[in-house]
Amino acid sequence: MQVALDDYAWAAGVATGLVNTTAEVWRGDDRLPDTAALVAFADLHGGRSARPGTGEALAGLARRAGAAELYAVRELRGPVRELIDRPRRGRLITGATALTGSGRGAALVGDPAHPGRTGWAVGLREGAGIAEALSLVCGVGILGTVRALGEERFRPCGAPACRGAFIDTTRPGRRRYCMPGLCGNRANVADHRARKARPS
Ligand SMILES: [Zn+2]
Numbered sequence: 140m141q142v143a144l145d146d147y148a149w150a151a152g153v154a155t156g157l158v159n160t161t162a163e164v165w166r167g168d169d170r171l172p173d174t175a176a177l178v179a180f181a182d183l184h185g186g187r188s189a190r191p192g193t194g195e196a197l198a199g200l201a202r203r204a205g206a207a208e209l210y211a212v213r214e215l216r217g218p219v220r221e222l223i224d225r226p227r228r229g230r231l232i233t234g235a236t237a238l239t240g241s242g243r244g245a246a247l248v249g250d251p252a253h254p255g256r257t258g259w260a261v262g263l264r265e266g267a268g269i270a271e272a273l274s275l276v277c278g279v280g281i282l283g284t285v286r287a288l289g290e291e292r293f294r295p296c297g298a299p300a301c302r303g304a305f306i307d308t309t310r311p312g313r314r315r316y317c318m319p320g321l322c323g324n325r326a327n328v329a330d331h332r333a334r335k336a337r338p339s
């Protein structure tokens with residue numbers, strides 16, 4: 140499996156999705172309770188990669204995961220969340236570089252979307268499992284975002300009472316919610332109720 144450095148926005152999206160599966164975000168309900176949930180997570184996020192092969196490789200690794208791998212993936216969420224929560228540039232670079240420790244060096248590879256063009260990619264070490272693959276993806280996502288967009292793109296969710304966090308890779312950089320479809324709607328409903336409750 141290879142993670143292209145140009146694919147950092149996708150990789151950062153995987154990191155955001157991963158940290159927002161925790162029981163802390165879902166009020167006691169861990170969204171990665173078993174390996175079936177891990178497979179569903181890998182299918183969902185793998186399918187969003189623009190790079191042919193990366194998503195399939197991620198999904199394949201998830202299907203081979205046992206209890207120990209699932210545990211390692213769940214444990215990975217803590218250090219990734221720590222980086223998003225305290226986004227100082229040096230810390231982000233050191234922490235995310237450590238996350239890419241499961242990679243085996245950078246290589247120039249062809250860009251499937253642009254024939255004749257090449258880009259940097261980091262390969263996953265031989266024999267690595269889904270936890271190491273996700274660690275590499277998160278590391279690349281964080282490093283790519285720091286380089287291209289800056290450390291102010293690491294933020295807590297703006298919805299009241301939501302404990303989620305996200306990496307904003309949108310062009311204008313005005314994303315407000317960890318899960319825009321869900322937290323954005325919740326925030327709108329709360330605003331609406333507050334307006335209605337106010338005496339006019
Ligand atoms: Zn949220």
